Amino acid sequence: MRSLQDRIDEAGGPLALLRLPRSGIFPFPIRSEFTNWRDEQESWYRSAVLFDQSEHMTDLTIEGADTHRLLSELAVNSFNGFGPAKAKQIVLCNHDGYVIGDAIAFCLGEHHVRIVGRPSAHNWIQFHAQTGGYDVTWRRDDRTVQNRSGARELFRFQVQGPNAQAILERVNGGPLPAIPFFTIGRLQVGRHELTALNHRMSGFPGLEMWGPYEHREEVREALLEAGAEYGLLQAGARAYASVATESGWIAGITPAIYSGERMRAYRQWVPAASFEANLILGGSFVSDRIEDYYLTPFDLGYGFMVKFDHDFVGREALERLATEPHRDKAWLYWQRDDVARVFASLYEQGDRRFKYIDMPAAWYSSMQFDRIERAGALIGLSTTAVYSSNARSFLSLCIIDSQERVNGAEVALVWGEPDGGSANLAVERHVQTRIRATIGDKPFADRTEGSSLRR
Amino acid sequence: MGAAAAGAATTRAATLQEKMDAAGGPLALLRQPGPGPLPFPVKAEFTNWRDEQESWRRTAVLFDQSHHMADSTLEGADTLRLLSRVAVNSFAGFGPMKAKQLVVCNPDGQVIGDGVAFCLAENRVRVVGRAPIHSWLQYHAESGDYDISYRRDERTVRNRSGRELFRFQVNGPSAREILERVNGGPLPDIPFFTMGRFNVGPYEVTALNHRMSGFPGLEFWGPYEQCDGVREQLLEAGADLGLTQAGAKSYSTAAVESGWIAQITPAVYSGEALRPFREWLGADSFEANVNLAGSFVSDRVEEYYATPWDLGYGFIVKHDHDFIGAEALRRIAEEPHRQKAWLYWHRDDVVRIFASMCEQGGRRFKYLDMPAGWYGSMQYDAVEGSGGSLIGVSRSLAYSSNVRGWISLCMIDESSLEYGQEVQLVWGEPNGGSANPAVERHVQTRIRATLGRKPFSDATEGSSIRR
Numbered sequence: 053m054r055s056l057q058d059r060i061d062e063a064g065g066p067l068a069l070l071r072l073p074r075s076g077i078f079p080f081p082i083r084s085e086f087t088n089w090r091d092e093q094e095s096w097y098r099s100a101v102l103f104d105q106s107e108h109m110t111d112l113t114i115e116g117a118d119t120h121r122l123l124s125e126l127a128v129n130s131f132n133g134f135g136p137a138k139a140k141q142i143v144l145c146n147h148d149g150y151v152i153g154d155a156i157a158f159c160l161g162e163h164h165v166r167i168v169g170r171p172s173a174h175n176w177i178q179f180h181a182q183t184g185g186y187d188v189t190w191r192r193d194d195r196t197v198q199n200r201s202g203a204r205e206l207f208r209f210q211v212q213g214p215n216a217q218a219i220l221e222r223v224n225g226g227p228l229p230a231i232p233f234f235t236i237g238r239l240q241v242g243r244h245e246l247t248a249l250n251h252r253m254s255g256f257p258g259l260e261m262w263g264p265y266e267h268r269e270e271v272r273e274a275l276l277e278a279g280a281e282y283g284l285l286q287a288g289a290r291a292y293a294s295v296a297t298e299s300g301w302i303a304g305i306t307p308a309i310y311s312g313e314r315m316r317a318y319r320q321w322v323p324a325a326s327f328e329a330n331l332i333l334g335g336s337f338v339s340d341r342i343e344d345y346y347l348t349p350f351d352l353g354y355g356f357m358v359k360f361d362h363d364f365v366g367r368e369a370l371e372r373l374a375t376e377p378h379r380d381k382a383w384l385y386w387q388r389d390d391v392a393r394v395f396a397s398l399y400e401q402g403d404r405r406f407k408y409i410d411m412p413a414a415w416y417s418s419m420q421f422d423r424i425e426r427a428g429a430l431i432g433l434s435t436t437a438v439y440s441s442n443a444r445s446f447l448s449l450c451i452i453d454s455q456e457r458v459n460g461a462e463v464a465l466v467w468g469e470p471d472g473g474s475a476n477l478a479v480e481r482h483v484q485t486r487i488r489a490t491i492g493d494k495p496f497a498d499r500t501e502g503s504s505l506r507r
Numbered sequence: 508m509g510a511a512a513a514g515a516a517t518t519r520a521a522t523l524q525e526k527m528d529a530a531g532g533p534l535a536l537l538r539q540p541g542p543g544p545l546p547f548p549v550k551a552e553f554t555n556w557r558d559e560q561e562s563w564r565r566t567a568v569l570f571d572q573s574h575h576m577a578d579s580t581l582e583g584a585d586t587l588r589l590l591s592r593v594a595v596n597s598f599a600g601f602g603p604m605k606a607k608q609l610v611v612c613n614p615d616g617q618v619i620g621d622g623v624a625f626c627l628a629e630n631r632v633r634v635v636g637r638a639p640i641h642s643w644l645q646y647h648a649e650s651g652d653y654d655i656s657y658r659r660d661e662r663t664v665r666n667r668s669g670r671e672l673f674r675f676q677v678n679g680p681s682a683r684e685i686l687e688r689v690n691g692g693p694l695p696d697i698p699f700f701t702m703g704r705f706n707v708g709p710y711e712v713t714a715l716n717h718r719m720s721g722f723p724g725l726e727f728w729g730p731y732e733q734c735d736g737v738r739e740q741l742l743e744a745g746a747d748l749g750l751t752q753a754g755a756k757s758y759s760t761a762a763v764e765s766g767w768i769a770q771i772t773p774a775v776y777s778g779e780a781l782r783p784f785r786e787w788l789g790a791d792s793f794e795a796n797v798n799l800a801g802s803f804v805s806d807r808v809e810e811y812y813a814t815p816w817d818l819g820y821g822f823i824v825k826h827d828h829d830f831i832g833a834e835a836l837r838r839i840a841e842e843p844h845r846q847k848a849w850l851y852w853h854r855d856d857v858v859r860i861f862a863s864m865c866e867q868g869g870r871r872f873k874y875l876d877m878p879a880g881w882y883g884s885m886q887y888d889a890v891e892g893s894g895g896s897l898i899g900v901s902r903s904l905a906y907s908s909n910v911r912g913w914i915s916l917c918m919i920d921e922s923s924l925e926y927g928q929e930v931q932l933v934w935g936e937p938n939g940g941s942a943n944p945a946v947e948r949h950v951q952t953r954i955r956a957t958l959g960r961k962p963f964s965d966a967t968e969g970s971s972i973r974r
Contacts, residue, residue, distance in 0.1 A: 075552075075553070075554065083546065084546075084551070085945070086944075087944035087945065088874070088882075088944065088945045088946065088947055090874055090947040091944075091947050388862055388865040389862075391861070391862075391865075392858050392861055392862040395857070395858055395861040396854055396855075396857075396858045398906060398911065398912075399854040399911050399912050400911065401911055405911075408555070408557060408877075410877075411877075416555075439864060441947075444864065444865050444866065444867055444871075445865055477553075477554040477555065478552070478554065478555045479555065480555055480557040480558050480908075
């Protein structure tokens with residue numbers, strides 16, 4: 053079977069592969085809008101939202117005596133106190149301390165963990181489960197677009213927002229059990245008992261809950277019926293794509309697997325049809341070194357998760373990186389007049405227009421990195437950019453050199469790609485422009501707690 | 508009465524008439540917060556909608572029309588008798604390998620729907636288009652005294668058995684060269700709205716000279732199982748000539764440039780003469796599930812109806828036969844009409860809409876989606892002349908990468924139509940917005956626009972403006 057390494061070799065290197073002329077947007081397999089994305093965005097801030105996460109993430113189930121040993125040898129996280137009814141956001145690095153991926157690990161029983169997220173974390177874990185001599189079994193439940201079995205094992209919903217508690221109490225038929233942050237409990241939805249985790253994409257209060265896939269529509273109906281008078285709205289693909297930028301989860305990580313001899317055996321194991329072999333790099337930041345697109349846990353705001361109480365892949369490098377200057381996660385609030393200038397440029401002929409800004413999610417590559425400059429010098433990278441009806445602004449999540457991360461500072465984001473645009477099929481010919489933006493904190497930080505910012 | 512009670516009443520309704528009665532009249536039905544439009548069952552974008560739009564003007568586009576339209580097949584000795592009874596068109600000279608754009612009206616001369624009628628053989632016609640014309644044809648085929656059989660091939664989202672045909676269009680300056688390549692030689696001469704046959708590699712297809720974009724090319728079809736095979740042949744032959752597949756986003760804008768007014772309000776909701784039809788038509792029909800939107804608001808559903816002239820079809824009305832609506836149309840022919848025209852929206856006012864997204868609460872203007880900007884199945888925005896008087900309505904609106912601006916198709920009072928004139932379009936709905944779930948709370952604003960002719964008129968010939 054052809055591997056990721058074969059694809060890299062055929063393309064002429066990792067950057068050539070990640071810049072092939074193709075479209076890097078994966079279709080999100082739910083309706084694009086149920087009502088309209090503006091109201092759907094506002095629902096998680098003002099009333100309540102129902103996120104349907106049943107389709108777009110891959111699940112990997114690990115069982116057996118060595119389950120915790122496998123995970124703790126790969127993850128930067130501490131596994132002290134981890135066990136049944138606990139969950140954590142695991143972060144996996146390569147030997148040089150760069151992040152391969154992150155995912156949520158749900159401990160569902162003794163020696164029984166389910167990993168949910170983008171497949172780059174799963175592939176790395178599965179590789180070690182298969183080749184590392186661990187006493188574990190693994191079972192994969194691929195995301196719908198790559199799922200050959202025809203059906204997912206579980207449905208997965210999140211309900212969150214100021215009215216989430218009232219809605220969930222109503223379907224539960226009484227007060228909810230206490231389910232602390234990143235802890236697992238149970239609740240009743242109509243005639244179905246579900247398992248729930250205190251974890252929300254938006255950061256606003258609520259729960260994530262799941263059960264057998266065949267109960268999905270009954271559970272949805274029960275939630276929608278109970279939530280109707282509380283303003284519960286379903287989020288479509290457009291609104292869903294924008295939520296993590298508000299709450300601060302950086303989704304479009306470049307898996308740090310494309311270079312280095314120590315990762316070659318892994319690249320030969322990863323199939324050519326994998327997630328990793330089909331990603332697209334884009335944006336105004338362009339480097340000829342793939343490593344410049346890698347990020348450390350510190351860059352992503354996960355420094356607090358790195359615990360040297362155990363041995364894990366990348367530990368040595370991270371011990372060194374921990375003492376070096378690093379970058380910080382921050383939010384950029386784009387200035388209105390410059391955004392308006394981009395829309396005005398749609399009236400220009402030929403290539404004089406600026407890169408089209410799609411709404412609400414504005415990125416056009418699976419891994420988008422745009423230059424952030426101050427006085428013309430590169431000070432950081434902007435990733436997922438969105439319009440937020442809650443912030444009433446375009447904003448983007450970014451990674452900024454620590455000494456430059458000053459709230460209120462004005463910076464320039466370079467919007468669009470150099471030389472008229474890359475070969476990415478989603479990119480029409482255009483010219484670059486600079487959008488002024490202000491560095492700031494997470495929106496509504498006083499009202500939210502997100503998985504990416506809390507222990 | 509709460510929303511739940513109204514919902515319960517409408518779910519019990521079996522017919523359009525019952526659903527209207529339960530809602531409290533046609534306008535109440537068409538303004539109910541419904542589920543919104545059915546998804547267009549083609550990928551949103553294959554490359555990106557900007558380049559896809561430009562392909563039909565600069566290189567070539569592949570439109571996949573295999574899914575979103577319904578087909579009616581009429582067969583039997585009375586096929587032409589039925590069609591000529593319901594359609595305003597002349598059938599002189601109509602026969603095998605000919606096609607025409609059918610327009611059907613109610614007895615008052617208001618348009619119910621339009622569609623393309625393909626005469627595939629003697630006494631065998633396939634009609635392709637949006638739902639209302641199919642309902643009307645089926646109703647007459649089944650309830651009238653005709654020697655005819657009727658078969659419906661539903662659009663994909665409502666079709667459980669699979670489509671019978673694939674349907675593609677290749678349009679654009681490179682279309683001919685691509686089609687000659689797949690045909691392995693020169694194409695037969697196929698005049699406008701005439702049919703012919705050619706080959707796409709190993710597949711023989713039937714073609715009509717008819718294009719959504721108005722740029723040169725053909726529409727062609729064959730058995731659905733050949734859909735992917737034909738597509739592959741076309742994409743391979745067209746790769747170095749810039750053939751681009753159009754996704755749902757760009758497809759929805761082609762007709763705004765070329766001038767086909769798709770979102771006709773079927774003139775079936777009022778009048779005692781159509782009551783039997785409304786009692787025949789199901790509550791789950793297209794007609795019972797569309798919605799009205801926009802800044803033009805009337806309390807008479809008839810204000811949303813159009814005559815053939817309003818839609819640019821006056822030249823199609825032929826009194827060489829007797830048809831439903833003939834008498835009314837004789838009278839209407841003498842009255843003032845509305846005329847189809849294009850509005851070119853002013854850049855600074857469009858930018859004001861986008862800038863308003865930074866306003867708090869309901870002070871923003873109605874969001875303008877791209878490339879297609881409408882938010883209801885039948886969008887009517889008021890167009891005002893000097894002094895603020897209503898001179899017509901704007902219908903479908905889109906950003907066009909070919910024009911490099913927002914345009915809309917509109918129907919303007921003849922007496923007020925002056926090309927080059929600056930008018931105002933009222934953007935957004937009154938009172939913060941209707942109950943339409945696609946509408947967020949907003950305030951209205953006025954967009955300056957210039958009245959003009961069809962974009963690229965010199966380069967195009969579209970089905971809706973040519974005989």
